[in-house]
Amino acid sequence: MHSTTRQFLKTAALAACGVLLAACGKKDAPAPAASAPASAPVAASAPPPAKVxxxxxxxxxxxxxxxNxxxxxxxxxxDLLTAVxxxxxxxxxxxxxxxxxxFNALAQGDRDLLISSITITDERxxxxxxxxxxxxxxxxxAVKADSKVAKFDDLKKxxxxxxxxxxxxxxVTKLQGKNSTNVKRFESTPLALKELEAGGVDAVxxxxxxxxxxxQNNAGAKFKTVSDSAFAPEQYGIAVKKGNAELLDKVNKGLAAIKADGSYDTLYAKAFGAAPKPASAASK
Known part of the structure; x- marks a missing residue:
């Protein structure tokens, strides 16, 4: 063989051996996995937004x-529910x-809570x-200042x-009868009182x-108020959907807290100008 041929064969043999060695090396020492090492910190997922x-x-x-x-x-x-x-x-x-x-909005889930001067009744x-x-x-x-109405029964006719x-x-419906045409219904109490001022009704x-x-805020209307012991005392409550015990518990805990720390009395005085009266006193 020519020396060049021997040199070529020697070089080729060495190259082949190198390939084999390289192949053996990959098998014996695999490359590290692409995933991060176990000790690498994992990013914490963001907490879900608080329910409103x-x-x-x-x-x-x-x-x-x-x-306003x-x-x-x-x-x-x-103010009260915000504090609660x-x-x-x-x-x-x-x-x-x-x-x-x-009430339909609450039942259908469009509202989670109701606070709207709602009297607690067995029916509700x-x-x-x-x-x-x-x-x-x-x-x-409420009647005009010159009205002769002195008690609830005077409203019968x-x-x-x-x-x-x-x-x-x-x-009033119970007093006059469910078919009475003298019971005038309005979307709000202020509208009914405006009608009293205009002379469209005799009382509200x-x-x-x-x-x-x-x-107090409409002195020009010249109204007076008449109370009657026949009216049973009432209590307002915050309403939640039937069976929502978790939310009701949160509300009651918050309400108890503001009554205990004096916040309730402060809010009451801000709205009504005086400390709250016991129910027995309020019903007189």
Missing amino acids: YVVGTDAAYAPFESQ EKGEIVGFSV AAKGGFEIKFVNTPWEGI KQTMDFSEPYFDAYQLI LKVGVQTGTTGDEV VADNGVVVNYV
């Missing part, structure tokens, strides 16, 4: 719930909800759950304004807090 509970309220019932000049929902109910949520550890958002559909307990009471109320009669579906509506029956607030 939607609160329905009919914002036409000052001083409990109404809208900016369209914001304000009042005792708003802070103590109970949950977030809320208020949505103005007409009274006529407010059948379709929703209530918090512990947060306000003692009673019905009050008069035109009486009420807010549809309220306790006032119920008691509604919750004391709303009537007193209206009379």
